[in-house]
Amino acid sequence: MKIQELRSTLRDSQLIDKDPFSVLQAISNYVNDEESDELARDLVLRALDKRKAFSDYSEILEALTREVGLFPYLDPEELGLRDRIAYELHRPFEEAEFVFHRAQAEVFRRLMDGENVILSAPTSFGKSRIIDSAIESGKFRNMAIVVPTIALIDETRRRLSKFAPHYKVISQLSQKPTDRNLFVFTAERLIAYDDLPPIDFFVIDEFYKIGAIGVDDGSRAVALNQAFYRLNKGGGQFYLLGPSIRAIPEGLETKLPCYFIPTKFATVACDIVNVFEWSNEIAKLVEICKTLDEPTLIFCKSPKRVNEVARALLENELGFESPDMQEPADWVAANYHRDWVYASALKQGIGLHHGRLPRSLGQLSVRSFNSEKLRFLVCTSTLIEGVNTCAKNVIIFDHVINRKKIDFFTFNNVKGRSGRMFEHFIGRVFLFHPPPDDELPFVDFPSITQDATTPDSLLVQIDAEDLTSDSKERMEDVYSQKFISVEIIKKNSTLDPSDQIALAEYFTKIGKASAIELCWTNYPTYAQLKTTVELIWKFFIKKPKNEVFSAAQLILKVWRLKDGASLSSRVLDELQPGKYQAESADEAVERVLGFDRNWAGFEFPRLLSAMSRIQGAVFQQRFGFSGSYFFYAGKVERLFRSPSLIALEEYGLPLEVGEKISQRIKLSDDLDTAIAQIRKINSADLRLSNFESEILEDVKANM
Numbered sequence: 001m002k003i004q005e006l007r008s009t010l011r012d013s014q015l016i017d018k019d020p021f022s023v024l025q026a027i028s029n030y031v032n033d034e035e036s037d038e039l040a041r042d043l044v045l046r047a048l049d050k051r052k053a054f055s056d057y058s059e060i061l062e063a064l065t066r067e068v069g070l071f072p073y074l075d076p077e078e079l080g081l082r083d084r085i086a087y088e089l090h091r092p093f094e095e096a097e098f099v100f101h102r103a104q105a106e107v108f109r110r111l112m113d114g115e116n117v118i119l120s121a122p123t124s125f126g127k128s129r130i131i132d133s134a135i136e137s138g139k140f141r142n143m144a145i146v147v148p149t150i151a152l153i154d155e156t157r158r159r160l161s162k163f164a165p166h167y168k169v170i171s172q173l174s175q176k177p178t179d180r181n182l183f184v185f186t187a188e189r190l191i192a193y194d195d196l197p198p199i200d201f202f203v204i205d206e207f208y209k210i211g212a213i214g215v216d217d218g219s220r221a222v223a224l225n226q227a228f229y230r231l232n233k234g235g236g237q238f239y240l241l242g243p244s245i246r247a248i249p250e251g252l253e254t255k256l257p258c259y260f261i262p263t264k265f266a267t268v269a270c271d272i273v274n275v276f277e278w279s280n281e282i283a284k285l286v287e288i289c290k291t292l293d294e295p296t297l298i299f300c301k302s303p304k305r306v307n308e309v310a311r312a313l314l315e316n317e318l319g320f321e322s323p324d325m326q327e328p329a330d331w332v333a334a335n336y337h338r339d340w341v342y343a344s345a346l347k348q349g350i351g352l353h354h355g356r357l358p359r360s361l362g363q364l365s366v367r368s369f370n371s372e373k374l375r376f377l378v379c380t381s382t383l384i385e386g387v388n389t390c391a392k393n394v395i396i397f398d399h400v401i402n403r404k405k406i407d408f409f410t411f412n413n414v415k416g417r418s419g420r421m422f423e424h425f426i427g428r429v430f431l432f433h434p435p436p437d438d439e440l441p442f443v444d445f446p447s448i449t450q451d452a453t454t455p456d457s458l459l460v461q462i463d464a465e466d467l468t469s470d471s472k473e474r475m476e477d478v479y480s481q482k483f484i485s486v487e488i489i490k491k492n493s494t495l496d497p498s499d500q501i502a503l504a505e506y507f508t509k510i511g512k513a514s515a516i517e518l519c520w521t522n523y524p525t526y527a528q529l530k531t532t533v534e535l536i537w538k539f540f541i542k543k544p545k546n547e548v549f550s551a552a553q554l555i556l557k558v559w560r561l562k563d564g565a566s567l568s569s570r571v572l573d574e575l576q577p578g579k580y581q582a583e584s585a586d587e588a589v590e591r592v593l594g595f596d597r598n599w600a601g602f603e604f605p606r607l608l609s610a611m612s613r614i615q616g617a618v619f620q621q622r623f624g625f626s627g628s629y630f631f632y633a634g635k636v637e638r639l640f641r642s643p644s645l646i647a648l649e650e651y652g653l654p655l656e657v658g659e660k661i662s663q664r665i666k667l668s669d670d671l672d673t674a675i676a677q678i679r680k681i682n683s684a685d686l687r688l689s690n691f692e693s694e695i696l697e698d699v700k701a702n703m
Contacts, residue, residue, distance in 0.1 A: 001026035003039070010046040016053040023047070024060045031067050038264050041068040045269040048073055049425035069102025070267065092133040101126070103265035107239075108133055116238045116258035118207070120245035122266040123416025127241045128159065128388075131203055134239070135163055135182065140200040143167075144183040144236070146190055146227050148206045148220075151353075151362055154650060155387055156184045158702040172647045174671050187220070187227040188602075191493050199236040204228060207240040208409050211444035213453050219494045222458045225447040226493060229462060232256070244412040247442035249449050256448070268419030269426045274434075281432060285309065285397060286316045288430060289376065294392035295369060298378045299414050301398035303354040303594075306378045307586045309397065310345045310352055319349035319375045327691040328364060335656050337571050339585035346374075353379040356594040360654040360695070367698070384414050392427060394418040399433035408436050456497045460489055483508060488617055492610035495540065500614060503539040507618040515619055519627035523562075523635075530555050532629070536607050545603075547594040553580070557595055558604060562640050567592060567656075596639060601646075605637040642667060644674035653678075653699045657692045675703055 006026050009015045016023055030040040044064050054061045065073050066083050071090045090099040108130050110117050157171045160182055167182045177197055212221040248260050278284035300306045329346035342352050351365035351374040369377040370390045381401055394417050418427025446454040450471045459471050478497045484504035489497050520528045537551035548554045574588035582588035612629035619626035638646045644667050645658040667674045683693040
């Protein structure tokens with residue numbers, strides 16, 4: 001039986017029923033062919049999807065399943081002695097409730113033997129289960145897990161909360177370490193964490209981004225390289241993981257040293273459906289969605305596109321009326337805006353996920369989708385980067401991100417979200433555009449290779465003894481200049497040294513009166529803030545970015561933040577007639593949310609702190625006095641609220657609910673103390689709606 005005929009037969013139980021033995025016999029021919037390992041596993045997965053049709057030959061199917069290494073899919077009670085022994089050898093610990101598949105077992109054994117491992121594997125490989133088993137081994141005192149997004153911090157922290165009796169799980173900069181710790185950080189947080197103890201074992205998820213120097217502003221890749229350099233320099237064992245990586249730079253395995261394992265071992269099969277012919281892509285998408293009744297992810301290029309797709313699904317009455325989502329939708333409408341598409345979509349069984357959403361709402365979307373309260377989840381790449389879902393179908397609607405075509409890695413990451421181990425043996429991927437060429441043969445490690453593309457902002461963080469001769473030559477101008485110390489340049493992590501030096505040089509030339517205008521502490525006047533922000537824009541930002549188009553707009557938005565206006569009232573401000581009036585409620589809500597997330601919550605405090613260090617050093621030397629912006633930077637970063645409330649929002653507690661709780665119970669500014677307070681709260685004692693109580697109980701259960 002040829003492969004196409006075999007796959008066609010495996011789609012239809014009635015065709016299998018005609019001669020199930022012959023079908024299994026045909027599969028066994030591929031299983032016994034050493035050159036067809038990937039194909040054999042795919043066929044066995046398709047047979048497992050139709051397991052009932054092979055009930056009279058279950059022993060043969062079990063034997064084929066074992067032969068291709070899919071041990072987790074075996075029923076140990078149905079195995080003979082030989083197969084049962086092989087099955088038990090894939091259990092990580094005697095008391096473990098699960099077994100590894102063949103490739104997982106190899107990776108885990110190498111890690112337990114003390115080897116560094118770089119793993120390239122499909123999304124469905126089960127890379128996280130290896131992390132959990134390494135923690136459970138008790139071999140390591142301090143472990144760090146570096147994830148690509150804050151959304152994945154929460155998912156990882158929730159998964160690791162089961163280890164709380166033995167480890168403290170730390171995901172916020174304000175938390176202090178204890179004797180045994182699990183640090184779950186983005187790269188930016190890791191390099192900003194001052195109390196990091198010696199790390200015995202570290203993990204970098206989606207590590208291929210380490211080579212993405214030059215993508216957008218490159219700051220994420222620089223931060224990831226700094227995190228890797230810091231952890232590797234500390235001597236910790238590492239486990240780097242990502243999808244579809246063909247090779248690493250030649251000689252890297254010797255320099256680090258490490259063991260590179262590229263594998264295509266997948267635990268779900270995938271059917272590709274090409275949808276290249278359409279005159280109206282939205283109409284074609286709606287047509288496809290009408291045929292789907294299983295959980296479906298729709299990948300879009302931007303939040304604006306997410307909204308466009310969600311409204312098209314709503315207008316065509318797709319999804320389903322979801323009673324469980326009525327109260328959450330009403331709550332969102334009341335607290336943000338009644339016309340915001342997020343709320344309307346929830347009622348119709350459609351979830352949204354993108355980088356401008358409050359983290360608590362992003363988590364609500366994923367949680368509701370995984371519990372099948374939502375039919376569709378329309379998302380951007382923020383969901384694709386590691387967050388697990390139960391999607392049977394993935395529709396890759398757009399093939400660009402930030403106006404650039406998605407690369408081979410991202411495409412495979414999106415594609416790999418179809419299917420789910422133990423839930424969907426076969427996933428379906430609908431492509432609206434041809435896939436990208438496999439144009440990235442390997443992942444570079446700029447902190448190790450240090451070629452001409454490695455930015456100065458990374459090289460300056462590397463110790464002199466670890467720099468190549470070419471890198472040392474490039475750094476001569478930085479080390480020889482007299483305007484600002486290299487120590488301060490290093491503290492202003494990921495910022496270009498030349499920009500910092502230029503600002504410091506400017507400060508050496510201005511007069512005392514101008515300097516006094518910049519020497520403020522605590523809260524600035526409007527004039528002081530204006531002068532400061534204009535310099536930040538001129539030397540660091542330079543051009544429109546995200547939700548801010550000018551220095552004047554940034555000044556106004558930061559200044560208004562201190563007023564303490566509710567989010568819904570700030571949304572209404574964005575809808576006021578004028579030059580910058582938002583075109584819709586969707587745009588207005590997401591402008592406010594995007595500013596709070598991207599600018600107030602990260603970018604502005606980072607740049608303000610950098611400027612504070614530079615002016616502090618220059619003005620102290622010149623005049624004997626200086627300003628300090630750190631207090632104000634911290635206030636902006638926390639949206640002028642309690643620091644614990646902002647941190648708890650990341651745990652899934654909406655700020656609006658947190659503020660209700662804090663009206664009844666004074667929550668400590670210390671996060672660990674606030675967590676202890678939250679755990680003791682009885683939601684029945686608070687004036688919360690049913691939805692708010694459910695949210696609170698979910699947060700408590702996963703702290």
